[in-house]
Amino acid sequence: MQTENLxxxxxxHPFLAGLSDVxxxxxxxxxxxxxxxxxxxxxxxxxxxxxxxxxxxxxxxLETDVxxxxxxxxxxxxxxxxxxxxxxxxxFRWHFNALAVAEVRAVALDGECLRKKCEKDHDFxxxxxxxxxxxxxxxxxxxxxxxxxxxxxxxxxxx
Amino acid sequence: MKHxxxxxxxxxxxxxxxxxxxxxxxxWETDDTFTLQIDLGEMxxxxxxxxxxxxxxxxxGLGEAAISISSDASQGGMLAHTIHRVGTxxxxxxxxxxxxxxxLRGPFGTAWPITAARxxxxxxxxxxxxxxxLRPVMYAMLRERTAFERIILLYGARSPLDLLYxxxxxxxxxxxxxxxxxxxxxxxxxxxGYIGVVTSLFSYLKLDARATVGYVCGPETMxxxxxxxxxxxxxxxxxxxxxxERNMKCAVGFCGHCQYGPEFICKDGPVFTLPRIRHLxxxxxx
Amino acid sequence: MYIIxxxxxxxxxxxxxxxxxxxxxxxxxxxxxxxxxxRTVDDLPRGFGDEQEPSHYSLxxxxxxxxxxxxxxxxxxxxxxxxxxxxxxxxxRAGKSFTIAPEGTDKNRKLAFIGVRPCEVSGILxxxxxxxxxxxxxxxxxxxxxxxxxVAVNCTVTGGNCFCASMGTGxxxxxxxxxxxxxxxxxxxxxxxxxxxxxxxEEVLGAVTQREATEPESRSALDAVARAAExxxxxxxxxxLPQLLKDNFENPRWDDVAKRCLACTNxxxxxxxxxxxxxxxxxxxxxxxxxxxxxxxxCFTLDFTKVAGGNIRPSIRARYRQWLTHKLSNWMDQFxxxxxxxxxxxxxxxxxxxxxxxxxxxxxxxxxxx
Numbered sequence: 001m002q003t004e005n006l007x008x009x010x011x012x013h014p015f016l017a018g019l020s021d022v023x024x025x026x027x028x029x030x031x032x033x034x035x036x037x038x039x040x041x042x043x044x045x046x047x048x049x050x051x052x053x054x055x056x057x058x059x060x061x062l063e064t065d066v067x068x069x070x071x072x073x074x075x076x077x078x079x080x081x082x083x084x085x086x087x088x089x090x091x092f093r094w095h096f097n098a099l100a101v102a103e104v105r106a107v108a109l110d111g112e113c114l115r116k117k118c119e120k121d122h123d124f125x126x127x128x129x130x131x132x133x134x135x136x137x138x139x140x141x142x143x144x145x146x147x148x149x150x151x152x153x154x155x156x157x158x159x
Numbered sequence: 160m161k162h163x164x165x166x167x168x169x170x171x172x173x174x175x176x177x178x179x180x181x182x183x184x185x186x187w188e189t190d191d192t193f194t195l196q197i198d199l200g201e202m203x204x205x206x207x208x209x210x211x212x213x214x215x216x217x218x219x220g221l222g223e224a225a226i227s228i229s230s231d232a233s234q235g236g237m238l239a240h241t242i243h244r245v246g247t248x249x250x251x252x253x254x255x256x257x258x259x260x261x262x263l264r265g266p267f268g269t270a271w272p273i274t275a276a277r278x279x280x281x282x283x284x285x286x287x288x289x290x291x292x293l294r295p296v297m298y299a300m301l302r303e304r305t306a307f308e309r310i311i312l313l314y315g316a317r318s319p320l321d322l323l324y325x326x327x328x329x330x331x332x333x334x335x336x337x338x339x340x341x342x343x344x345x346x347x348x349x350x351x352g353y354i355g356v357v358t359s360l361f362s363y364l365k366l367d368a369r370a371t372v373g374y375v376c377g378p379e380t381m382x383x384x385x386x387x388x389x390x391x392x393x394x395x396x397x398x399x400x401x402x403x404e405r406n407m408k409c410a411v412g413f414c415g416h417c418q419y420g421p422e423f424i425c426k427d428g429p430v431f432t433l434p435r436i437r438h439l440x441x442x443x444x445x
Numbered sequence: 446m447y448i449i450x451x452x453x454x455x456x457x458x459x460x461x462x463x464x465x466x467x468x469x470x471x472x473x474x475x476x477x478x479x480x481x482x483x484r485t486v487d488d489l490p491r492g493f494g495d496e497q498e499p500s501h502y503s504l505x506x507x508x509x510x511x512x513x514x515x516x517x518x519x520x521x522x523x524x525x526x527x528x529x530x531x532x533x534x535x536x537x538r539a540g541k542s543f544t545i546a547p548e549g550t551d552k553n554r555k556l557a558f559i560g561v562r563p564c565e566v567s568g569i570l571x572x573x574x575x576x577x578x579x580x581x582x583x584x585x586x587x588x589x590x591x592x593x594x595x596v597a598v599n600c601t602v603t604g605g606n607c608f609c610a611s612m613g614t615g616x617x618x619x620x621x622x623x624x625x626x627x628x629x630x631x632x633x634x635x636x637x638x639x640x641x642x643x644x645x646x647e648e649v650l651g652a653v654t655q656r657e658a659t660e661p662e663s664r665s666a667l668d669a670v671a672r673a674a675e676x677x678x679x680x681x682x683x684x685x686l687p688q689l690l691k692d693n694f695e696n697p698r699w700d701d702v703a704k705r706c707l708a709c710t711n712x713x714x715x716x717x718x719x720x721x722x723x724x725x726x727x728x729x730x731x732x733x734x735x736x737x738x739x740x741x742x743x744c745f746t747l748d749f750t751k752v753a754g755g756n757i758r759p760s761i762r763a764r765y766r767q768w769l770t771h772k773l774s775n776w777m778d779q780f781x782x783x784x785x786x787x788x789x790x791x792x793x794x795x796x797x798x799x800x801x802x803x804x805x806x807x808x809x810x811x812x813x814x815x
Contacts, residue, residue, distance in 0.1 A: 014362075061346075061354060073346040076354040078363050101351040145356040146344045150378040151287035151317040152754065175581070177534065177545050219536060219543050220728035220735035245753045260542040406752050408724050411581040414742070415721035416749060418771065421778035426580060442694050444763035 006031055009107060013054045014080045015131060026124050030113035036100040042083065043098035049086035050111040055079055058104030063097045074146075076101065082135050087111030088128075175411065177217055177262045178202045182255045183237070188323045192288060193253055194229065194241045197263070203236035209270030210295030211402060211430040215410050216240065217262025218251035225407040225425075227292035228266060232299060241291035241323065267410045269430045271296045271400060276372040280309040282364075284385045286357055286377020290314055290323050292402055292429075293376050301335045309371075311338045311364065315357030315381070318343050319350045340364075357381065358388045368393030376402040383440055386433060399433040420445060446658035446666075447650060449626070451512065451635040455486045457596070457624075457653045461557040464649070466594055469525055470559035471518065476504055478518040480525075483559065490515060497604040497789060499798030510635065513560055513628050516604035517788050521717035522558055522565055526589045527572060529741045533724070536735040543735070550588040557594040563618035564609040564786040566597050568717030570621045574780045575720050594645070597622035601629075601669040603676050606789025608802055611680035614786045616673040624650055627666035638666035681787060681802045682809060683773075689809060690774035694766070698807045703762035705797040710743035712791035712799075713768065718784050719743070744768050769804065 006028060010016050019027070034053070036042055042053065042060060053060075055077055062075040074096075077083050083106075086094050092111070118125030184196040195216075199206055208214075208228050215223045224246070230239035244253040255261065273296060281300065285293050300307050312331065316322045322341065331337040340360045342353035353360060357377070373389050375382050382401050389399055405417040405424045417424040420439040422431070439445055449457060458468055462484070470483040473490050483489065494507045495515040507514045534547045561569070573590060576583040600609070600616035609615030618625050623646030626637040638658050641647040658666075713719040723742035728735045742749065745764050750757035758764050776784030785801070792800045 059351070059353070061351075063348065071348040073348065073350060073354050076342075076352075078353065080362055142356045142359050145358070145380070145384060148380060149317070149344065150381050151315075151321065151344070175584070176547070179542055179545065181542075219538065220726055220732065222724070222726040222737075243753065258541055262536075262543075262545065404752065405757065406750050409722070412579060413576065413581070413583055413720070414723060414739075415744065415771075416723070416742075418767075418775070421775035423779070444758045444760060445694075445767075 006033065006107070009033070009056065010054070013056070013107070015054055015082050015135065019127070023124050023127055026117050026121060027109070027114075030110040030117065031107050032110075034104075034106050034108045036104040036106070038100055038103050040104075041097065041099045042104070043094050043096070045094055045097050047094055049084065049092045049094045051108050052082060052084040052087055052111065052114075053106040053108055055081050055083060056105045056107065058100055058106075059102045060098050060104055061101045063099065064095075065097075075143075082132075085132050085136065087115070088132060175264070177264045179260050180238075180263045182257060182259045182261065184257060185255060188241060189321050191245075192241060192243050192321075192323065194239050195252060195255060195261075196230075197238045197240070197261075199236050199238055199263075202263070206238075206266075207235070208232055208238075208266035208295075210273065210299055211270040211292055212266035212268045213292070213410075213429065214238075214240065214263050214265030214267070215407075216242075216248075216252060217264075218248050218255075219260075219262070221251040222248045223262070223408075224248040224252065225267075225410060227402075227429075229291040229294045230298075232295050233302060241288065241294075243288050265410070267425055269426075269428055271374055271402075271430050273299055276300070277306050279307065280311065280367060280371040281307055282311045282313070282366065282371050282373045282389070284313045284357060284373065284375045284377070284389075286315050286381040286385075287317065287321070288323070289375075289377030289381075289402070293374060294324065294327075296374060297331065297337070301331070301337075304335060309338065310336070311340070311366075313340050313342075313357050313360045313364075315342045315344070315360075315377070317345075319346055319352075338364075356384070358384045361388045361392060366392050366394070369395075371398065373399040374401075375399065379403075379440075386437075386440075396433045396437065400430055401433065401436075402429045403431060403436070404429065446663045447639045447654045448656045448658050448662060449637045449639050449654050451510075451628075451630075451637065453654065454512070454637065457649070458483075458485065458559065460649055460652050461594060461596075464555075465553075466555045466557035468557050468559055469522075471513075471515070473504065477502065478504065478515050480518070480520045480522065486512070489513070489560070494602065495604060497606045497793045499606065499792050499800050500795055501798075502793050509630055511602075511628060511630050513598045514602050516600065516602065516607055517562055517565065517790060519715050519790065519794055521715065521788075521790070522561060522569060523572060523717050523719075525556055525558070526569065526593060527576070527583075527586055527720065531585060531739045533737045533739055536737075538733045550585050552588055552592070554589070555592040555594070556589070557596065559596045559598075561595050561597045561622065562600055562788070563597060563615035564607075564612070564788040565717055566595065566618045566621040567612075567614035567786045568788070569595070571718045571780065571782065571784060571786070572720060574782070578780070594649070595622045595624075597625040597642075599625060599627040599666075599670050600673050601627065603673050604789055604793075606679060606792040606800075607677055607787065608679040608681050608789060609787040610674045610677055611683060611802075612783065612785055612787035616677075617667075617670040622646070627670060629662070629665045629669060631665075636662070638663055679789065679792075679800075679802050681785070681805055683783065686783065686805065687774040687777040689805075689812060690770045693808050693812055694770075696808050696811060696813065698804065698811065699762050699766050701807070702765050702799060702804055703760065705799055706745075706761050706765045707797060708745040708747075708761045708764055709796060710745045711794045711796065713743035713745060714741065715790040715794045716772075717786060717788060717790070718772070721749075744771070769801065772801075773805065 059078045061073045063073045181198045183198045186194040213227045217223045226240040229241040332339040407417045408414040410425045412423045412426045532548045536545045576586040597618045622642045641650045721742045772784040
């Protein structure tokens with residue numbers, strides 16, 4: 001893939017909105033275009049976490065195996081979303097499985113490559129961390145709402 | 160204030176008289192939610208309702224429950240209510256079979272202002288059984304599909320097994336140009352749709368905020384998050400409508416149970432414009 | 446203005462009985478002055494007064510023979526227009542179906558209320574607004590109300606918990622009555638200055654007395670009422686009250702009153718304007734007959750705001766706040782007036798002696814603007 005194309009693609013993704021040209025240059029060195037067919041795994045629970053994905057099209061389901069209940073899917077991410085931040089936080093291992101439930105096109109960013117660049121350029125590192133904090137905060141908020149299990153006390157019947 | 164919700168006229172004394180009607184069909188939508196199709200009989204000649212309104216359904220000897228009407232308002236004579244079995248009366252209703260008789264009085268309450276949405280995009284957000292009072296709106300809009308621009312339905316439920324009207328959801332998407340996005344709180348490995356809170360679906364939409372009207376119905380917490388999300392995306396507060404719920408006994412503003420601040424949900428609601436009640440939404444134990 | 450001597454008051458009562466009215470009036474029973482059916486002047490609490498303070502009520506003997514020398518007891522006229530229990534319909538199974546027979550309203554039942562205090566007249570007018578002033582009309586209430594003849598008696602004595610003047614509802618009545626009386630006792634004389642407020646009031650009054658009041662007699666009556674107004678010890682500060690309560694949803698005073706309030710519902714039972722109700726459905730043992738009845742309810746009960754899977758107001762704090770805010774703020778949005786008449790009953794009959802006027806003062810005192 002030509003770098004210019006990738007830059008264009010990256011510019012379109014909401015996660016990188018407003019990223020300076022300088023920082024984009026830094027980032028692009030760790031980026032590559034990826035594609036997953038429906039059903040293909042992106043992430044395996046327990047393995048070393050070394051990638052994060054900027055999803056462009058399609059849908060990824062986060063899944064985990066619950067003893068006696070089988071595989072439970074607890075989240076999906078779609079176009080414009082970010083998948084994976086375990087690469088940021090030691091011990092850098094995945095906590096769930098993720099697979100494409102509809103054909104996925106994404107940009108994969110190499111975790112180790114990014115970590116090195118963050119170490120070297122703290123401005124860039126701060127930029128990455130503050131963007132991720134924002135994503136995590138929104139994800140936490142959404143997860144909390146899921147935890148509330150709101151639909152078990154549904155409106156419509158009053159007695 | 161523009162975009163007032165519609166207050167249908169009532170004859171004095173009406174609303175207090177209970178009629179008997181016959182159950183025509185019972186459809187179990189999920190393991191605890193069912194739809195009663197009702198033959199209005201004689202009452203059908205004069206009964207009409209607007210989307211968003213509710214009836215009081217009576218089970219002989221058990222009492223009444225306030226249930227939103229979930230059928231097509233243009234279909235005279237036949238009425239449907241989707242009911243969550245959760246208490247004494249709804250359990251009584253859940254035991255009804257074809258040919259059984261229940262009591263009915265209504266319709267009550269304010270309606271979704273469909274006229275305000277003409278020529279605009281409509282974004283309907285439903286949570287759980289909140290889809291039931293919104294289904295009549297969908298029917299009304301699809302009957303005049305070209306009067307509306309985009310029609311978007313964001314629908315969230317607990318799990319795939321809790322989804323209502325699955326066949327119709329597909330039909331609306333495939334045949335009526337409705338953008339239907341369905342999400343669940345959790346799914347199993349056979350679920351390929353979205354998983355997550357209904358508000359997360361907004362990130363997959365590009366809304367033209369100034370030309371969009373929002374109708375929201377679901378658990379209060381879910382509605383608050385949805386309103387935040389809609390406003391974050393630029394919808395003005397007077398473009399947003401929601402349906403509220405409280406304990407109801409009389410449905411005519413006499414018993415006092417349904418008060419929500421100064422509003423009687425039975426007659427000032429259940430559909431409200433956001434500006435009218437937003438100062439009440441954050442009050443705990445109101 | 447006309448004069449009815451105290452020895453002629455029975456003529457008024459008999460005139461009403463002749464016209465088919467059942468008289469309801471104050472009488473002494475079980476250590477209190479309650480409202481019951483009465484027939485003659487002898488049933489009235491001649492020579493009795495009442496002492497009222499927060500959580501305190503007692504009868505006392507006056508040193509004169511005043512017929513209406515007391516204020517209000519635990520019973521309000523609400524009981525007769527809006528009964529504590531009312532059957533709404535009876536239903537009977539018929540195969541798979543059932544028939545419903547709504548309870549009729551007795552259009553022939555006519556009640557004459559003797560001795561309605563001005564605050565109570567206001568209370569009746571407020572309930573008129575609730576039950577007949579809106580989109581739906583409560584037929585049973587309307588039937589009872591249309592047939593209710595009101596003989597108001599202006600207050601010339603006041604109670605320790607009364608605050609009618611600050612609510613604009615007393616101690617003299619200005620409207621809402623068929624006949625209004627002011628009792629004058631002194632200088633060897635005992636009479637009532639009477640005026641009519643409606644055509645039918647005029648008719649009845651005309652059949653009872655033709656004697657016009659002299660200027661001194663009229664003035665005695667007005668002075669007596671004016672003195673009563675001055676003798677009031679409580680007042681409600683109603684300045685911008687609806688907005689004050691809207692702005693103080695989280696005022697710390699609510700925590701304070703929550704410690705004292707038992708949610709016993711006494712206040713809502715004795716209040717002349719409280720109107721909340723619930724319905725009860727029951728069957729007989731055979732299951733063939735069902736009955737639905739309406740009964741008084743109270744926003745203080747735990748179940749009042751039960752919804753699927755929970756309760757909107759589980760704490761007493763929230764329930765007290767709801768009651769006060771409804772009465773003194775939401776009521777204005779709903780009906781165009783404040784919902785309190787200043788009769789003081791809630792203060793008298795509260796076992797904790799919670800004083801609604803003091804609560805408003807306290808909230809105003811540490812008010813936070815929204």
